[in-house]
Amino acid sequence: xxxxxxxxxxxxxxxxxxxxxxxxxxxxxxxxxxxxxxxxxxxxxxxxxxxxxxxxxxxxxxxxxxxxxxxxxxxxxxx
Amino acid sequence: xxxxxxxxxxxxxxxxxxxxxxxxxxxxxxxxxxxxxxxxxxxxxxxxxxxxxxxxxxxxxxxxxxxxxxxxxxxxxxxxxxxxxxxxxxxxxxxxxxxxxxxxxxxxxxxxxxxxxxxxxxxxxxxxxxxxxxxxxxxxxxxxxxxxxxxxxxxxxxxxxxxxxxxxxxxxxxxxxxxxxxxxxxxxxxxxxxxxxxxxxxxxxxxxxxxxxxxxxxxxxxxxxxxxxxxxxxxxxxxxxxxxxxxxxxxxxxxxxxxxxxxxxxxxxxxxxxxxxxxxxxxxxxxxxxxxxxxxxxxxxxxxxxxxxxxxxxxxxxxxxxxxxxxxxxxxxxxxxxxxxxxxxxxxxxxxxxxxxxxx
Amino acid sequence: xxxxxxxxxxxxxxxxxxxxxxxxxxxxxxxxxxxxxxxxxxxxxxxxxxxxxxxxxxxxxxxxxxxxxxxxxxxxxxxxxxxxxxxxxxxxxxxxxxxxxxxxxxxxxxxxxxxxxxxxxxxxxxxxxxxxxxxxxxxxxxxxxxxxxxxxxxxxxxxxxxxxxxxxxxxxxxxxxxxxxxxxxxxxxxxxxxxxxxxxxxxxxxxxxxxxxxxxxxxxxxxxxxxxxxxxxxxxxxxxxxxxxxxxxxxxxxxxxxxxx
Numbered sequence: 001x002x003x004x005x006x007x008x009x010x011x012x013x014x015x016x017x018x019x020x021x022x023x024x025x026x027x028x029x030x031x032x033x034x035x036x037x038x039x040x041x042x043x044x045x046x047x048x049x050x051x052x053x054x055x056x057x058x059x060x061x062x063x064x065x066x067x068x069x070x071x072x073x074x075x076x077x078x079x
Numbered sequence: 080x081x082x083x084x085x086x087x088x089x090x091x092x093x094x095x096x097x098x099x100x101x102x103x104x105x106x107x108x109x110x111x112x113x114x115x116x117x118x119x120x121x122x123x124x125x126x127x128x129x130x131x132x133x134x135x136x137x138x139x140x141x142x143x144x145x146x147x148x149x150x151x152x153x154x155x156x157x158x159x160x161x162x163x164x165x166x167x168x169x170x171x172x173x174x175x176x177x178x179x180x181x182x183x184x185x186x187x188x189x190x191x192x193x194x195x196x197x198x199x200x201x202x203x204x205x206x207x208x209x210x211x212x213x214x215x216x217x218x219x220x221x222x223x224x225x226x227x228x229x230x231x232x233x234x235x236x237x238x239x240x241x242x243x244x245x246x247x248x249x250x251x252x253x254x255x256x257x258x259x260x261x262x263x264x265x266x267x268x269x270x271x272x273x274x275x276x277x278x279x280x281x282x283x284x285x286x287x288x289x290x291x292x293x294x295x296x297x298x299x300x301x302x303x304x305x306x307x308x309x310x311x312x313x314x315x316x317x318x319x320x321x322x323x324x325x326x327x328x329x330x331x332x333x334x335x336x337x338x339x340x341x342x343x344x345x346x347x348x349x350x351x352x353x354x355x356x357x358x359x360x361x362x363x364x365x366x367x368x369x370x371x372x373x374x375x376x377x378x379x380x381x382x383x384x385x386x387x388x389x390x391x392x393x394x395x396x397x398x399x400x401x402x403x404x405x406x407x408x409x410x411x412x413x414x415x416x417x418x419x420x421x422x423x424x425x426x427x428x429x430x431x432x433x434x435x436x437x438x439x
Numbered sequence: 440x441x442x443x444x445x446x447x448x449x450x451x452x453x454x455x456x457x458x459x460x461x462x463x464x465x466x467x468x469x470x471x472x473x474x475x476x477x478x479x480x481x482x483x484x485x486x487x488x489x490x491x492x493x494x495x496x497x498x499x500x501x502x503x504x505x506x507x508x509x510x511x512x513x514x515x516x517x518x519x520x521x522x523x524x525x526x527x528x529x530x531x532x533x534x535x536x537x538x539x540x541x542x543x544x545x546x547x548x549x550x551x552x553x554x555x556x557x558x559x560x561x562x563x564x565x566x567x568x569x570x571x572x573x574x575x576x577x578x579x580x581x582x583x584x585x586x587x588x589x590x591x592x593x594x595x596x597x598x599x600x601x602x603x604x605x606x607x608x609x610x611x612x613x614x615x616x617x618x619x620x621x622x623x624x625x626x627x628x629x630x631x632x633x634x635x636x637x638x639x640x641x642x643x644x645x646x647x648x649x650x651x652x653x654x655x656x657x658x659x660x661x662x663x664x665x666x667x668x669x670x671x672x673x674x675x676x677x678x679x680x681x682x683x684x685x686x687x688x689x690x691x692x693x694x695x696x697x698x699x700x
Binding site: 019079 | 444447625654661665
C-alpha cells in the first residue's frame, strides 16, 4: 500500500477524552478509531489512526475538533 | 422653616436619603404600605445621574436585580412590606453568602399571610433570625423618628459597604406614613467612596473574578461560614446601639423599638407625671442586639416590660440577653393594632404595682 | 511544517470539563469563548451562570462571572447591565432555570428589552439533579419524575419559551439551534455571535436556544443522543430563527436619530 502524504493530522489527548466517540461519527474519512488502553478516568479514548482502513487520510477539516465536547483534539494542517 | 428642616413623609425620607447616600440602583414592586417609597424612587432616580429605577415583576426579581447591581459595586436598595420581604429571603441569603452590600427596607404590616396594611412588628424573627436559609446574620436597624430614618438609612449604606453584608431597615406602616420635620443629609460624592476591589466590571488589565456561593467542598464551605462569623463578631462589637430614656432611677424599664417605642414614651411621660419611676430602653440595632446595655440595666436591679406590636419576638432576644427570667414581662398587640399611650400606661402601672416596684 | 488550525480558545481556562461524555455544555462553552475572542469583548464581558450542571461555567470561561440563584439569572443580569450599560452581559441557563422557576424573570427581561444576551441550553431534563422532568421534556419521554413517559393530563405539554418570548416587544432576536452535529454547531456559533452583536449595538434582548444532548439522563450513547435531538426534539422545538427584528430596529434607531439631529 502506498503511503499518501496527509494534508493534516490530529492530536488527541487521551487524558481529556471521555470516550464519547462523536469524533468518530463526525470524521468523513474514518481516520479515528478507539484505543484499547484505558485512560486515568477509565475511558477507552479515541485515537488517531493516521490512515483509514481504506487508505484515506486526514484533511484537517476540523470536524472532529468542532464536535469534541472536551477539547481533546488539536488539528494541524501540513504547509 | 428657619432652620434646615423639611417636612417629609417617612417613606420619602428613606428614599431621598438613600439617593443622597449614593444609592444608584433601586428595584421595587408595589405593596402597601410602602408604595410611596417606590414611587418616590421612580421619579428621583430618573433625575439622578447613573441612577436606575426598575419596577420589577416581583419582589423576588427585585432583590435579584439588586444582587446584580451590587456585584458591580453600585450602592443598591430594594424595599417591600412583610409578604414581599418573605419573597426576598432567598436573595438575602445569597447577598450574605456572596458578601455583597445592599439595603433592604421592610415597612412591616399585619400578618401572617396576606394580613392587612396596618402597622405591626411581626417580622422581627424574619429580620434577625435569617428567614433565608443558612448560617448568616443580617444587620437590622430600627428607626423610631423621622430624623432617625435619615441617620439610619445613611448608616445602612455605610455598614453594607464596610462589612460587605446586607442591611435591613426595619420600619412599619406608621413610620412610613408619618410626617415630621427633618434635616436631610448632605449628598455624598460617589468619587469619595472607597474603591471596591472585588467587583465584576469586566476583566480589564486584571484576572477575571468570580462571585459565587456554591462551595461544594464542605471544607471550603465551612471556612466561609467561620469567616462570616468572624465578620459578625466584629459587627457585634462595633455597632450595637440603644437609646435609654429616664432609666437612671427607673424601677421598671420598658423595652420597645420603632413605633412601639414612641407609644411607650407617651406612656412613660404620663407615668412620670404621677411619680412612677418608669423608663425606656429602645434598641436601634435589632441585630446585633444591644445586650450589654440591657445587661447593665438588669444589674442595676430593674424590672422589664417588653412591649411589641407582635405576639413576642424581640422578647426572646431580651430573655437571651438577661439572666433573671422572672423580671421580664411582656405586653403585645399583633395584627396591626396600634396601642395608645394610655393603654400602655395602664399595663405598665398595673405591672408596677403588681411587682411592688413602688416599695423599696 | 504543520500549522495548528483548531485549538483551545483563549477565554477557556485549562481546566478539565466536569461534564459527562457527549454533553452539549462543553461544546457551547467553547463556542461562547470563541465568540468572545472573535468580537474582542473579553475584558467587557460579565456572565451569569445558572444553577444546574453548568453552574461551574465560571471554572471554564475566563471572564468575570456572578452566580445567580436558580431561575434568577435574567434579573441579576438586568441589575448588572443597568448599572454598567457599556459592559457585555450574558446569562447561560438551562431549560428548568429559564422556563420553570425563572419564567417570570425571563419574560420580563425580554419584555423590557434588556440589552442582555441569553444562552438557553435545552436538554429536555433537569440534568444536575438526576434527570427529572423539565418544562421542555417531550410527551412520552421518560424521566425520573415521569416514569413511563410524560403525560399531558398530569404534567402538561412541553413549553416553548422561545416562542412565547417572540411576542414581547423588547425581544429583538431569538434563534433556536442545536449542537448535535458539526453543521448545527457551526450554525450555533453564528447565532451566538449574532446575539452578542445585537447587544453591542444596543438593539434589545437577544437569545439563542440550543438543543443539547444529555446522554447520561436520556440513557443513550452520545451518538444516539445526538440522533435523538435530530429525530425527536426538533419535532417539537424546530431549529429556526424565531424572531429577527435586527434590521428593523437599526432602521428605527437611525430614523429617530435623524428626527432628533
